[in-house]
Amino acid sequence: xxxxxxxxxxxxLFAALLALLIAAALLVSHRGTGKIANVYQDGVCIRxxxxxxxxxxxxxxxTDGKGHENLIEVAPGQIRVAEANCPDxxxxxxxxxxxxxxxxxCLPARLSIQLEDTAQSETEGLDAVIx
Amino acid sequence: xxxxxxxxxxxxxxxxxxxxxxxxxxxxxxxIPGMKLGLANIVTVWALFTLGPVDAAMILxxxxxxGSLFSGSMMSLLYSLSGGVLCFLLSxxxxxxxxxxxxxxxxxxGAMAHNVGQLLAATAVMESWTxxxxxxxxxxxGTLTGAFTGTxxxxxxxxxxxxxxxxxxxx
Ligand SMILES: [Zn+2]
Numbered sequence: 001x002x003x004x005x006x007x008x009x010x011x012x013l014f015a016a017l018l019a020l021l022i023a024a025a026l027l028v029s030h031r032g033t034g035k036i037a038n039v040y041q042d043g044v045c046i047r048x049x050x051x052x053x054x055x056x057x058x059x060x061x062x063t064d065g066k067g068h069e070n071l072i073e074v075a076p077g078q079i080r081v082a083e084a085n086c087p088d089x090x091x092x093x094x095x096x097x098x099x100x101x102x103x104x105x106c107l108p109a110r111l112s113i114q115l116e117d118t119a120q121s122e123t124e125g126l127d128a129v130i131x
Numbered sequence: 132x133x134x135x136x137x138x139x140x141x142x143x144x145x146x147x148x149x150x151x152x153x154x155x156x157x158x159x160x161x162x163i164p165g166m167k168l169g170l171a172n173i174v175t176v177w178a179l180f181t182l183g184p185v186d187a188a189m190i191l192x193x194x195x196x197x198g199s200l201f202s203g204s205m206m207s208l209l210y211s212l213s214g215g216v217l218c219f220l221l222s223x224x225x226x227x228x229x230x231x232x233x234x235x236x237x238x239x240x241g242a243m244a245h246n247v248g249q250l251l252a253a254t255a256v257m258e259s260w261t262x263x264x265x266x267x268x269x270x271x272x273g274t275l276t277g278a279f280t281g282t283x284x285x286x287x288x289x290x291x292x293x294x295x296x297x298x299x300x301x302x
Pocket of ligand 1: 084089090105109
């Protein structure tokens with residue numbers, strides 16, 4: 001059977017696609033200057049923390065009412081999810097983020113933490129420490 | 132013949148589900164939301180080429196439903212369903228475009244469609260495009276794992292075909 005598209009053509013196509021994707025991955029990992037950590041749940045920013053103003057480490061827990069809990073730890077200049085009860089623990093393994101565009105994402109808890117230039121929530125870091 | 136078909140589909144679902152559950156126990160190589168090996172897709176791709184679209188779709192849906200039930204997360208059902216359906220639809224379109232020695236192509240593009248489907252579901256659920264930051268690296272891993280599972284499915288298809296052990300009955 002004669003192929004409609006040669007195997008060689010497919011290979012060139014995938015090689016080009018890979019090169020393009022690697023370029024895109026490098027491009028997104030080298031930008032971002034935001035120092036305000038915005039914590040989003042279901043697309044709503046529930047908390048904004050100016051990481052450059054943090055002098056002492058503290059932590060708080062975010063719950064979603066469906067059994068998911070994420071313990072968020074804030075330290076001078078950086079933020080992470082320290083503990084979570086999601087099945088994959090991707091959010092915990094992402095570790096500390098302090099610069100760049102890389103967000104912390106917890107798919108099961110529909111939670112994300114992003115470093116941005118502006119605060120998206122009224123709730124500032126220190127005044128409403130929950131946990 | 133109807134019973135034979137049913138048993139065959141049940142058997143394939145059981146195999147796919149076993150692979151799926153074992154894979155879920157393997158710790159992720161990198162903390163990338165949605166990244167996985169997708170080994171269970173070997174069964175889906177093989178079934179698509181050997182048993183046809185209807186049987187393959189039933190095996191896939193059964194595996195996703197049961198897999199989410201066993202892992203106990205409604206969220207994971209949504210993500211794997213949207214990824215799985217998009218992957219299957221693209222594979223269905225590509226099926227007629229490739230020869231039996233190009234089955235790996237279907238798997239690579241299917242893996243990418245799976246990633247897009249999952250990202251779209253995550254975008255809808257989280258109401259934010261944040262997750263797309265991980266799109267390039269997800270697609271890179273999808274290309275590599277897709278090539279691996281696709282090659283496995285292709286070898287399986289060609290060898291089992293030679294054996295004439297399993298296949299669609301001639302009327
Ligand atoms: Zn998580």
